[in-house]
Amino acid sequence: MKNLRKISQGIFLLIFLFLFIQTESKGRDDLGYPVKIFLDFDPLILTTTVLSAHHAAKTFYLSIIAAGITLIFGRVFCGWICPLGTLNNIVSSFKKWRTSAVNREWYRVKYYILIFLLASSIFSLQLVGIADPISLLIRSLSVSIYPMFNYSVRAVFDSIYSSDIRGIVNVSEPIYSALKKTLLSFQQPFYIQSAFIGILFFLILGLNLVEKRFWCKYLCPLGALLGLFSRFSILKRSVSEECASCGACANVCQGGANPDKKEEWRDTECLYCWNCDDACPQNAVSFGFSREKVAASMDLGRRRVITSMAAGVVAVPLLRVNPLSKSEFIHARLIRPPGSLEEKEFLKRCVKCGECMKVCITNGLQPTVIEAGFEGIWSPILIPKIGYCEYRCTLCGQVCPTGAIKKLTLEEKVKVKIGLAMIDKGRCLPYAHSRPCIVCEEVCPTPKKAIWFEKAVVKDRRGKEVFVQQPRVDLDLCIGCGICEAKCPVVDSPAIYVTSIGESRSKDNRLLMDRY
Amino acid sequence: MHRREFIKSAAIAAAGFAIPHSIDTLFSTAGAFEKVDLAVAHGASPSKITRAAIDAMGGMKKFISRGDIVVIKPNMAWDRTPEQAANTNPEVVAEVVKMCYEVGAKKVKVFDRTVNDPRRCYVQSGIADAAKAAGAEVSYVDERKFRDMDIKGEAIKSWPLYTDIFEADKVINIPVAKHHGLAKLTMSMKNWMGVMGGSRRQIHQRLDESLVDLSMFIKPTLTILDAVRILIANGPQGGNLADVKKLDTVIVGIDQVAIDSFGATLFGMKGSELGYVKIADKRGIGTMDISKLKIRKISV
Numbered sequence: 001m002k003n004l005r006k007i008s009q010g011i012f013l014l015i016f017l018f019l020f021i022q023t024e025s026k027g028r029d030d031l032g033y034p035v036k037i038f039l040d041f042d043p044l045i046l047t048t049t050v051l052s053a054h055h056a057a058k059t060f061y062l063s064i065i066a067a068g069i070t071l072i073f074g075r076v077f078c079g080w081i082c083p084l085g086t087l088n089n090i091v092s093s094f095k096k097w098r099t100s101a102v103n104r105e106w107y108r109v110k111y112y113i114l115i116f117l118l119a120s121s122i123f124s125l126q127l128v129g130i131a132d133p134i135s136l137l138i139r140s141l142s143v144s145i146y147p148m149f150n151y152s153v154r155a156v157f158d159s160i161y162s163s164d165i166r167g168i169v170n171v172s173e174p175i176y177s178a179l180k181k182t183l184l185s186f187q188q189p190f191y192i193q194s195a196f197i198g199i200l201f202f203l204i205l206g207l208n209l210v211e212k213r214f215w216c217k218y219l220c221p222l223g224a225l226l227g228l229f230s231r232f233s234i235l236k237r238s239v240s241e242e243c244a245s246c247g248a249c250a251n252v253c254q255g256g257a258n259p260d261k262k263e264e265w266r267d268t269e270c271l272y273c274w275n276c277d278d279a280c281p282q283n284a285v286s287f288g289f290s291r292e293k294v295a296a297s298m299d300l301g302r303r304r305v306i307t308s309m310a311a312g313v314v315a316v317p318l319l320r321v322n323p324l325s326k327s328e329f330i331h332a333r334l335i336r337p338p339g340s341l342e343e344k345e346f347l348k349r350c351v352k353c354g355e356c357m358k359v360c361i362t363n364g365l366q367p368t369v370i371e372a373g374f375e376g377i378w379s380p381i382l383i384p385k386i387g388y389c390e391y392r393c394t395l396c397g398q399v400c401p402t403g404a405i406k407k408l409t410l411e412e413k414v415k416v417k418i419g420l421a422m423i424d425k426g427r428c429l430p431y432a433h434s435r436p437c438i439v440c441e442e443v444c445p446t447p448k449k450a451i452w453f454e455k456a457v458v459k460d461r462r463g464k465e466v467f468v469q470q471p472r473v474d475l476d477l478c479i480g481c482g483i484c485e486a487k488c489p490v491v492d493s494p495a496i497y498v499t500s501i502g503e504s505r506s507k508d509n510r511l512l513m514d515r516y
Numbered sequence: 517m518h519r520r521e522f523i524k525s526a527a528i529a530a531a532g533f534a535i536p537h538s539i540d541t542l543f544s545t546a547g548a549f550e551k552v553d554l555a556v557a558h559g560a561s562p563s564k565i566t567r568a569a570i571d572a573m574g575g576m577k578k579f580i581s582r583g584d585i586v587v588i589k590p591n592m593a594w595d596r597t598p599e600q601a602a603n604t605n606p607e608v609v610a611e612v613v614k615m616c617y618e619v620g621a622k623k624v625k626v627f628d629r630t631v632n633d634p635r636r637c638y639v640q641s642g643i644a645d646a647a648k649a650a651g652a653e654v655s656y657v658d659e660r661k662f663r664d665m666d667i668k669g670e671a672i673k674s675w676p677l678y679t680d681i682f683e684a685d686k687v688i689n690i691p692v693a694k695h696h697g698l699a700k701l702t703m704s705m706k707n708w709m710g711v712m713g714g715s716r717r718q719i720h721q722r723l724d725e726s727l728v729d730l731s732m733f734i735k736p737t738l739t740i741l742d743a744v745r746i747l748i749a750n751g752p753q754g755g756n757l758a759d760v761k762k763l764d765t766v767i768v769g770i771d772q773v774a775i776d777s778f779g780a781t782l783f784g785m786k787g788s789e790l791g792y793v794k795i796a797d798k799r800g801i802g803t804m805d806i807s808k809l810k811i812r813k814i815s816v
């Protein structure tokens with residue numbers, strides 16, 4: 001059973017990583033792979049989104065399937081499928097575990113986390129992605145681990161390339177180009193906060209050295225939710241009379257399910273790893289379908305349940321009493337990807353999984369710090385200086401699991417305004433420095449260019465007349481894609497820049513009057 | 517005279533229909549061709565007019581030798597489809613690739629340093645697929661392959677340029693003719709921006725001089741101006757099909773200045789209206805005055 005389980009875990013992890021790597025443009029309008037399918041399968045995301053936004057993603061039935069499987073087989077998802085669980089497993093195995101597992105009673109913590117998340121989502125706060133394992137994993141990989149991996153591999157091959165000791169490049173370059181075609185990203189990704197998010201992730205992995213699958217046992221809210229379902233599962237563990245209470249099973253238990261205490265086996269904690277079955281010298285353990293109640297009852301403690309619920313409720317106003325919740329105070333640079341819902345609605349849905357950031361062609365989508373308030377931490381923001389919104393690309397809407405970013409057709413996409421460009425005349429070359437420059441106009445992608453020129457004859461220092469074309473932005477045509485900002489030769493602080501005003505999704509963040 | 521002319525163009529047209537080489541070789545070795553400065557072919561099929569125009573210039577054999585490594589530099593800088601005329605026509609590129617291989621080229625490389633995302637530009641322009649199908653090696657620009665080059669020009673003293681261009685035996689430039697906000701029109705000389713590394717956006721401060729500097733430094737074996745569709749406004753990327761004019765024309769020549777000067781006439785302009793053409797003519801890179809050129813026009 002153990003090997004079977006390992007094979008299953010390995011396969012799912014590989015599928016997960018494969019789909020993760022495929023979350024990247026190949027130049028066509030579609031990705032060609034169901035890259036977000038693990039998120040689709042996640043019943044926790046479904047539950048909180050339904051609670052907070054009263055909305056279920058189109059593919060919600062997949063997570064119903066996952067819940068259904070748990071109702072029949074218990075938390076097999078955790079033991080056999082979950083990619084983060086598998087990583088936890090792998091890290092746990094770095095350490096030799098001799099003594100029987102520490103018997104902590106912390107397993108309840110994850111239920112409190114779950115209750116907190118559910119309570120806050122009832123009051124429309126969507127915080128689930130911070131702790132949901134699939135979102136957490138995708139975000140950490142996208143924003144931190146994968147960029148890190150790319151950076152190191154590229155650094156190695158680049159230094160080989162530039163030194164070229166004894167024609168070694170002939171060997172290294174084919175390897176490098178094979179890697180580029182398979183494992184590496186098209187270009188080196190860079191993210192703000194990548195160090196922070198990476199450290200959090202390493203911390204979670206590191207906890208496995210404190211205790212096997214620490215995260216899964218004590219913290220994971222999805223595990224808690226599946227644990228609740230697990231109570232109803234009909235696949236149960238039973239122990240026969242042969243049991244000699246030797247404790248061998250407790251040593252290998254992955255979930256802290258109390259397998260050695262016959263009547264107190266916790267069905268909610270069991271990951272169905274079958275380790276106890278394999279380890280039992282007496283062959284006393286068996287798993288089978290039964291309706292009989294064999295497990296220990298779960299007692300979360302009424303007071304603590306109420307506390308975590310209350311915390312979830314209190315978190316809502318706590319995170320929201322900042323001026324950003326007033327429409328006039330919306331952060332000027334909070335440019336959301338095209339197709340994003342109106343800000344409040346957006347926050348109810350975005351789970352901060354980072355799929356959109358991973359897929360963004362130009363690397364312009366970045367995790368917010370506090371531009372969207374604490375509530376919106378790690379939600380996507382377009383930072384045009386890093387990367388603009390590619391005019392004919394619709395990928396972010398295709399990968400967003402919750403519809404926080406709507407899936408747009410190309411025809412719809414090109415009409416969406418995500419902001420407006422403004423010119424800083426004090427920095428712009430033709431305005432401030434009597435030098436020709438038309439870069440912003442050249443790259444402006446709207447069919448009729450949103451940047452137009454006012455022709456002017458200006459004087460340089462010596463009084464010589466210079467003909468320049470001074471760029472102006474047509475506020476009706478500008479869609480705020482930010483390519484002008486990204487390509488403006490005044491690189492440090494571009495002479496043309498985009499702010500969120502005028503974004504189509506908002507009724508308040510307006511500039512032009514003709515919409516009334 | 518009339519009769520000879522007719523026979524020749526008939527032969528050229530026939531060559532377009534994939535007559536075995538030996539026949540057109542026969543014609544050229546027999547000295548049936550006079551020296552032509554520009555060949556302008558008109559017709560419904562982009563690939564046929566491309567072939568016809570090259571044949572009118574003496575055939576690909578005249579330019580590419582057996583075993584050559586050839587770089588083809590199309591314009592595929594924009595995330596636009598072929599109908600939108602922002603990039604070189606993919607059929608034209610593919611046909612040139614084929615013709616290079618027909619005369620024994622060892623390898624044909626196709627690349628461009630794009631403005632929009634390279635993946636999208638390569639795919640959406642249709643060029644990557646077409647060129648690959650014709651056997652070309654289509655690769656993305658590798659930033660490590662730019663080397664500072666001593667251009668010693670008037671505006672550009674030195675600039676990182678793509679080494680593949682200089683390591684190739686032959687270079688074929690295949691620009692598309694279109695409108696541009698600063699240069700007015702962009703054609704062959706402006707196409708060299710696609711081999712510039714670094715922060716090339718600065719050259720707009722002295723665009724005309726810079727383009728001439730580049731064109732003096734990079735000497736293509738052959739230039740093929742794609743005017744199958746031209747963009748008459750909102751260039752260089754367009755996007756509105758109303759700005760696209762279908763001319764079904766391909767112009768082939770050696771002299772970049774002549775080509776661009778002739779190209780201007782497609783837009784109802786004169787070569788002398790383009791700053792870079794004028795400067796290039798003055799510096800003796802080529803001939804701006806098209807009345808001095810021998811131009812052969814063919815319909816296929």
Ligand code: SF4
Pocket residue numbers: 349350351352353354355356357378379380399400401402403404405
């Ligand atoms: S908006 Fe981006 S980060 Fe948020 S849920 Fe959608 S894909 Fe994930």
Ligand code: SF4
Pocket residue numbers: 423427428429430437438439440441471484487488489490494495496
């Ligand atoms: S690209 Fe920048 S400097 Fe150049 S014209 Fe536009 S805003 Fe001004």
